[in-house]
Amino acid sequence: MSDRHPMLAQPLRRPSAGRMAAHLGLFVLGLVVGAAGALVQAGWFPGGLLLALAGAAGAFLGGAWATRGRGGAVAGAAGWMLSVILLTASRPEGDFLFAAGAGSYAYLLGGMAVAVICATLAPVRQPGGRSVRLGE
Secondary structure, three states: OOOOOOHHHOOOOOOOHHHHHHHHHHHHHHHHHHHHHHHHHHHOOOHHHHHHHHHHHHHHHHHHHHHOOHHHHHHHHHHHHHHHHHHHOOOOOOOOOOOOOHHHHHHHHHHHHHHHHHHHHOOOOOOOOOOOOOOO
């Protein structure tokens, strides 16, 4: 048996400073995309809803491709989720950003579905070196 193990059995490596900075930037991008989508989805319904979800999908999948892993999609989705959660809370004055309507619920649930889809479709880093298939 070879001393090279599958990726799951390898010890965790410390991420580089560049990778951490990229994930932090994608988190902030997710915050901005979530806030912008919350404003756009109600303004131009139904086109604004589609635009907001397409922007979220672009940020999530683009982050995954930029970092060559699922972590980029997850970082953007975490920022989006935090932004949306903070914007759903009503203020003591009675002001709110999300109305109780089909468009708001479609944005919240659709954005979560888009985040899961983009994290699933994200490219996965493969171990380098010799072929990892048996018999090759």
